Amino acid sequence: MSMLDIQNVSVALGDTDVLGGISMHVSEGEFVSILGPSGAGKSTIFKLLTGALQLDSGAITCNGRPLAQNTQGFAFMPQHDALMPWSRVLDNLTLGLEVQGMPRKDARARVFPLLPDFGLAGFERHYPAQLSGGMRQRAALLRTIVQARPVQLLDEPFGALDALTRTQMQKWFEDRWQAARWTTLLVTHDVREAVALSDRIYVLSRRPARVIAEVTVPTPRPRLGQPITADAHALEAHLLDILLNQTGDDL
Amino acid sequence: MQHPLPRRPGRGLARGIPAVLSVVSAFLIWEVYVRLSGISPLMLPAPSRVLDQMVLNRVILWENTIPTLHATLAGFSLSLTVAFVLSIVLDFMPRVRRALFPIFVVSQTLPLVAIAPLVVLWFGFDLTPKVLLVALVTFFPMLVALVDGYASTDPEIEGLLRSMGASRSVVFRRARLPSAMPYFFAGLRISITYAVVAAIFAEYVGARAGLGIVILNAKNSFRPDLVLAAVVISSALTLVLFAITALLQRAVLRWRDFGDGR
Ligand SMILES: Nc1ncnc2c1ncn2[C@@H]1O[C@H](COP(=O)(O)OP(=O)(O)OP(=O)(O)O)[C@@H](O)[C@H]1O
Ligand SMILES: [Mg+2]
Numbered sequence: 001m002s003m004l005d006i007q008n009v010s011v012a013l014g015d016t017d018v019l020g021g022i023s024m025h026v027s028e029g030e031f032v033s034i035l036g037p038s039g040a041g042k043s044t045i046f047k048l049l050t051g052a053l054q055l056d057s058g059a060i061t062c063n064g065r066p067l068a069q070n071t072q073g074f075a076f077m078p079q080h081d082a083l084m085p086w087s088r089v090l091d092n093l094t095l096g097l098e099v100q101g102m103p104r105k106d107a108r109a110r111v112f113p114l115l116p117d118f119g120l121a122g123f124e125r126h127y128p129a130q131l132s133g134g135m136r137q138r139a140a141l142l143r144t145i146v147q148a149r150p151v152q153l154l155d156e157p158f159g160a161l162d163a164l165t166r167t168q169m170q171k172w173f174e175d176r177w178q179a180a181r182w183t184t185l186l187v188t189h190d191v192r193e194a195v196a197l198s199d200r201i202y203v204l205s206r207r208p209a210r211v212i213a214e215v216t217v218p219t220p221r222p223r224l225g226q227p228i229t230a231d232a233h234a235l236e237a238h239l240l241d242i243l244l245n246q247t248g249d250d251l
Numbered sequence: 252m253q254h255p256l257p258r259r260p261g262r263g264l265a266r267g268i269p270a271v272l273s274v275v276s277a278f279l280i281w282e283v284y285v286r287l288s289g290i291s292p293l294m295l296p297a298p299s300r301v302l303d304q305m306v307l308n309r310v311i312l313w314e315n316t317i318p319t320l321h322a323t324l325a326g327f328s329l330s331l332t333v334a335f336v337l338s339i340v341l342d343f344m345p346r347v348r349r350a351l352f353p354i355f356v357v358s359q360t361l362p363l364v365a366i367a368p369l370v371v372l373w374f375g376f377d378l379t380p381k382v383l384l385v386a387l388v389t390f391f392p393m394l395v396a397l398v399d400g401y402a403s404t405d406p407e408i409e410g411l412l413r414s415m416g417a418s419r420s421v422v423f424r425r426a427r428l429p430s431a432m433p434y435f436f437a438g439l440r441i442s443i444t445y446a447v448v449a450a451i452f453a454e455y456v457g458a459r460a461g462l463g464i465v466i467l468n469a470k471n472s473f474r475p476d477l478v479l480a481a482v483v484i485s486s487a488l489t490l491v492l493f494a495i496t497a498l499l500q501r502a503v504l505r506w507r508d509f510g511d512g513r
Contacts, residue, residue, distance in 0.1 A: 050414035076414035084405040085508045086429040099415040099425070129509040147415070 002020045002061075003183050004049075004073075004151055005086050009058030010208075016084070020208030026151065026185055027073075030105060031177065033186045033194040034194050035239060036204030042187040043079055044209075046153050049185075050076045063150065072100075075149035081140035083128035089139055090124035096147040111146055117176065118142040134165040141173070145182065152184045159189065170196060171224040178221055191239045195232050196223050203242050214244050275301025294398070296476035305480045311465070316484055318461040322378060322450040326385025327443065333389050338397035342427065343419070347397070359391045363452060369390070371457040381453040381461075388449040389442035395440025436500040443496055447489045 002025040009125040011019040026032045036042050047053040048060065049067070059066070062073040075096065083092050094107035102110075115121040118138045129134055137157060144152055157173075158166045170193060177184070177197070189193050194201050197216055203213040219232045228236075278298045284290075285297035292300055305312060341348040367384055376382040404427045410424045456464025462481045469477035501508075 047410070050410065053409050053414055067296045072416065074414065076411060078407045078411050080407055082405065082411045083427070084429065085407060085433070086504075095412075095425070096415045099412060099417045099421060127509045129506070153414075 003028060003030075003063060004185065005059075005061045006045070007059045007061075009045075009048065009060060011041075011048065011053060011056050012236040013044070013053075017208035019048075019055075020210050022204075022209060022211055023058075024202050024211060024214075026183060028150075028183055029181045031184045031186070031187055031197055031199045033198040033201045034204060035188060035191065035194050035201055035243065036208055036209060037243065038189065039214065040204045040206055041209040042204065043155055046076060046155055046185075046187065048137050049063060049074050049153060073149060074151050074153050075147040076143045076153045076157060077140050077157055080160065081128075081136045083136055083139060083143075085128055087128075088124065089120060089126050089131065091126060092144060093124070093140060093143050095121075095143060102145070111142070113208060114142055114146060119172075132165075133161050134169055137161060138172075145180075150183060152182045155187045156189065157186070158193065166193075167224075173197070174222055174224050191236050191243065195219075195236050195239065201239065203239060205246075212246055213239075215239065286464075292467075293473055299480050300476050300482065301342060301479045304476045305483065308477065308480065312480060312484060315460050315465045315481075316488070317445070318378075318458070319450050319454065319463065319485070322381035322453065322461070323385055323446045323492070325378065326382040326450065327446045328385055329382060330386035330442070331393060333386070334393035334397060335424060338394055338401070339400055339423070340421065342401045355391055359385065361387075363388065363449065366374070367453055367456040371453070376457050376459055378490035381450055381458065382451040385446050385449045388445045392438045392442045392445070393435075396434045396441075397431055400434030401427045403434065404430040416510060432503060436496065436504065439496045439500075440493060443484060443492045444489055447485055447492065451485055 004026040006022060006024045009019055009022045010017070024032070024034075034042050034045065044053065048055050051067075061067065067073070083089075084095070087095075088109065090111065092210065093100075093111045094104060097107035097110060098104055112124075113125060118141065119135065120139060120142065123131065123135065128139070131139065136158070141154075141157060144154070161169060174197060186194070186197065198217050201213075201215050201217065202211050202239050203215075204210070205212045215235065215238070217232070219229055219235075219236060223229075223232065281354065282299060285292075285295060294480055296304075341351070363384070364385070368379075370380040370383055401423075405511050408426045408430075412426055417425065451461070451463040451466065455467050456460035456463075458464050462485050465481040466478050469481065482486075
């Protein structure tokens with residue numbers, strides 16, 4: 001059964017049709033990516049899932065239940081890290097657990113053992129502004145993961161990083177993911193990232209967004225940190241071609 | 252690797268030196284001018300004479316500083332409390348905000364010269380009218396600072412909190428209120444400088460004691476040196492209050508010492 005099922009969902013914001021009938025699904029333990037041009041409506045899909053927006057038509061179910069009854073389904077990492085500058089790293093990390101009613105002490109006890117793995121040990125008393133870009137991103141990821149929700153929604157988690165840091169973070173994330181197998185829905189612009197991390201990839205058209213392609217990535221893991229395989233390379237070229245030539249009107 | 256903690260540039264004493272120098276030289280020029288020109292102290296007393304008068308009249312000055320300080324702090328506390336409570340109400344009820352905000356703007360356009368005598372007429376010569384006038388003058392900057400501060404909250408942080416299941420009031424406490432703090436302190440610093448002036452003006456219009464009364468009496472008996480002595484004290488009062496808010500701000504906004512977050 002699908003962990004997450006999005007069926008023929010449409011959304012208009014003001015006079016703009018943003019999502020034009022989108023269907024996608026994510027199974028338990030699966031890593032699914034959404035690729036699409038800028039402004040296609042990728043973040044809008046996450047807004048629907050996190051309850052920031054209401055859908056106009058279609059249906060979303062999480063574990064077979066309608067979305068409205070399942071507000072505990074998703075852990076969300078926004079497109080920019082959204083770390084609270086006035087809170088120390090530790091307080092940022094426990095935010096989700098505390099908001100859900102866990103006492104601060106227990107929340108900290110949950111976070112502490114995870115710090116080394118996320119490269120944040122020794123930085124828990126710092127403020128976000130004292131962290132490097134990569135560390136901020138790892139903090140935002142940890143804040144998401146530690147909530148232990150069934151599905152992780154990651155909106156361009158590595159998009160704001162420089163190329164070198166991004167590559168390092170992707171490799172680091174692949175290792176973490178392989179160990180934990182979080183059910184994940186990832187939004188990205190980056191074809192290589194999608195092919196490297198995903199089990200399946202949806203490609204969106206320009207606004208109003210529709211799914212114009214769905215591909216499965218057969219390459220065995222781990223995929224990063226070694227030469228790219230021929231089939232992964234072919235898949236990247238295929239996806240790039242779709243994005244450049246078939247997403248709709250010109251750039 | 253650990254990043255060095257960047258401090259705001261020039262926090263040290265060295266930064267204050269030019270300001271001190273310019274103030275001191277202004278007084279020096281004033282002193283020298285009065286001595287060389289032989290101008291009557293009834294027209295323009297020298298700084299040294301003002302200082303002498305402050306020492307001579309220290310008891311009277313001190314006794315009249317207390318009521319002014321009292322009115323300032325009471326009025327300021329009142330406006331702070333009301334502004335804070337009201338800002339929360341307005342943040343939770345945008346309709347009410349749109350309905351009431353014009354009234355607050357109008358309250359700011361009322362000239363103090365006209366309002367002060369009326370308030371004294373209605374509430375007498377005691378503490379009440381002074382407290383009310385200080386509150387009236389300082390209320391609006393505080394309210395606007397808070398309301399603008401709430402609105403400055405990063406929508407992405409709000410979206411994140413919502414995704415975690417936070418209620419409107421949790422979003423307020425965890426995101427909107429902390430986001431408003433820099434604005435709050437900016438408003439606080441502006442208001443506190445108005446507060447002392449408003450208290451003195453209210454006394455000037457009608458009171459039994461206070462720096463405003465000292466100034467009024469000194470003016471009526473042609474004693475510019477005493478007027479200036481009271482002015483010096485009122486400035487010092489404002490500066491002290493200003494310094495206290497600055498210290499408070501440093502304590503509350505400690506996170507800003509490390510950069511602005513992005
Ligand atoms: N409140 C709004 N009213 C009208 N249109 C909006 C509103 N918010 C967003 N949009 C439009 O919806 C579209 C989708 O926005 P969204 O943020 O989902 O895009 P995205 O695919 O995440 O883009 P990016 O890759 O740049 O992050 C954009 O073209 C945007 O202009
Ligand atoms: Mg986006």
